[in-house]
Amino acid sequence: MSGRKVKIEVRDLCKCFGDLEVLNHMNFDIYEGEFLCVVGPTGCGKTTFCNVVTRLLPLTQGAITMGGEEIDFKKHNVSFVFQEPSCIPWRTVWDDIKIGLQIKGVNKTEVRRRVNAIIELTGLTGFEHFYPSQISASMKQRVAIARAFVTEPDLLLMDEPFGQLDTRTRFSIENQLIEIWQKTKRTIIFVTHNLEEAVYLSERILVCTQKPTGIKEEVLVDLPHPRDITDPKFVEIRNRVTDLVKWWE
Amino acid sequence: MEEKINREKYKTLGYNVLTLFLFLAIWTLAYWLIKSPFFPSPLMVFNAFLELLIHGDIEDVKLGMHIQQSLWRIFGGFAAACILGIPLGLLMGLYGRVYDSTKVLIEPIRFIPPVAWIPLVIVLLVGYFRFVFIIWLGAFFPIFIGTLLSVRGVNPLHIEVPKSFGASRFYIIRNIVLPSVLPEVLTSMRVGLGIAWECIMAAEMIGGERVGIGIMILKYAQLIRMDAIIVGIIVIGIIGFGLNEIFIFVEKRIFRWKEVVSI
Numbered sequence: 001m002s003g004r005k006v007k008i009e010v011r012d013l014c015k016c017f018g019d020l021e022v023l024n025h026m027n028f029d030i031y032e033g034e035f036l037c038v039v040g041p042t043g044c045g046k047t048t049f050c051n052v053v054t055r056l057l058p059l060t061q062g063a064i065t066m067g068g069e070e071i072d073f074k075k076h077n078v079s080f081v082f083q084e085p086s087c088i089p090w091r092t093v094w095d096d097i098k099i100g101l102q103i104k105g106v107n108k109t110e111v112r113r114r115v116n117a118i119i120e121l122t123g124l125t126g127f128e129h130f131y132p133s134q135i136s137a138s139m140k141q142r143v144a145i146a147r148a149f150v151t152e153p154d155l156l157l158m159d160e161p162f163g164q165l166d167t168r169t170r171f172s173i174e175n176q177l178i179e180i181w182q183k184t185k186r187t188i189i190f191v192t193h194n195l196e197e198a199v200y201l202s203e204r205i206l207v208c209t210q211k212p213t214g215i216k217e218e219v220l221v222d223l224p225h226p227r228d229i230t231d232p233k234f235v236e237i238r239n240r241v242t243d244l245v246k247w248w249e
Numbered sequence: 250m251e252e253k254i255n256r257e258k259y260k261t262l263g264y265n266v267l268t269l270f271l272f273l274a275i276w277t278l279a280y281w282l283i284k285s286p287f288f289p290s291p292l293m294v295f296n297a298f299l300e301l302l303i304h305g306d307i308e309d310v311k312l313g314m315h316i317q318q319s320l321w322r323i324f325g326g327f328a329a330a331c332i333l334g335i336p337l338g339l340l341m342g343l344y345g346r347v348y349d350s351t352k353v354l355i356e357p358i359r360f361i362p363p364v365a366w367i368p369l370v371i372v373l374l375v376g377y378f379r380f381v382f383i384i385w386l387g388a389f390f391p392i393f394i395g396t397l398l399s400v401r402g403v404n405p406l407h408i409e410v411p412k413s414f415g416a417s418r419f420y421i422i423r424n425i426v427l428p429s430v431l432p433e434v435l436t437s438m439r440v441g442l443g444i445a446w447e448c449i450m451a452a453e454m455i456g457g458e459r460v461g462i463g464i465m466i467l468k469y470a471q472l473i474r475m476d477a478i479i480v481g482i483i484v485i486g487i488i489g490f491g492l493n494e495i496f497i498f499v500e501k502r503i504f505r506w507k508e509v510v511s512i
Contacts, residue, residue, distance in 0.1 A: 080413040
């Protein structure tokens, strides 16, 4: 990561719910245009981490800064892809994707241009006027990804977004995500408990400890895209991450 | 696909017509078996219906006039219930503290049956407003409580989506909360309308006016004219059914997104 500009600094991040300490003094940097994966066991506080970063939840202690300023989703352009299907039932694919742009007050011509471009990029062409009840689970997730990317965010947080998809659909949508990321070069924090997914997608993996969650180790994934899951280097990295998380059991 | 849906629609219609004919057949059979002056046949009821429609009741008030008056009263009370119940339900759903601070007044009133207010209303109010008040009481609570609960039931994820983009509270209320609660508000309006219809009958029977379906039934009850009473009862049922169907039609039109069609 040498030579890359630091985009986000996380310092001494703590989050408690009453006496329960969920996030424990987390410290790390995120680089400009980086695809970072955060892996941790189920229930360790990954979603809390995402909610704290986007400020949907307040911090207990510490700071998360972007360009030296405390992150604030009203000031900074931060997008979120949620773990659960988050399409809004009464909005068509088109209307759902444009919601972020509408909130940020982008003019109509620009909205049309950007939404059209992202619809094409995510393979949703022809489904613009469909409601969520009329499209498949993977398409709903693509809508959520398109909605997050269309605002051209400084930071994109993805909280186990493919957890509810079958393996084949997941692979196809992961490839699509990599393609979009390579074209747009947005900074992404991708939270997952699927180790193979983390190695397949990211440039760097942060392995978390059990609750209270801290950073156990950072693993660099120095492999070109598209990645081959049978490649010996891929297997070596996956095994390394697996060794690191064996203590989850 | 469309052909299949149409075939299903005709099939359902056919079954309904069959059910109606079966009911009329059983009724006729019961008439022949019972042979009582207090148990009219469907044909006698139909004749009474024509008589009421064309010549009017014992005071020459035609059936159309009775229906019109009852509907007019329903409209006034139901509109008042919606105008007050929906905004108040929204307000109390959004700001739980308002509800918590006022429930000592709201909840006991909710459990008083509208009919229990009638003696008080007869003394305190006159004419049209008597009926409007009773109907309002009956329809208000289902609409108010339905709206309040639907606001509290909005999917938090649907709120977090715009919130994560920095949306204002006003944006979230207008674009997420309102569209999200509308189907349930419409359902509670349907429930409210049903109760309003029940209330108007009770109110008209006690209300001391000359015109209205409830009053018409009461007039014929005093004469023990069962055929005319049944006409009144059937008219109430048919109008209620019609109003309900209008609601369902509107619901289907407005909330096309609720149709579950998955590919």
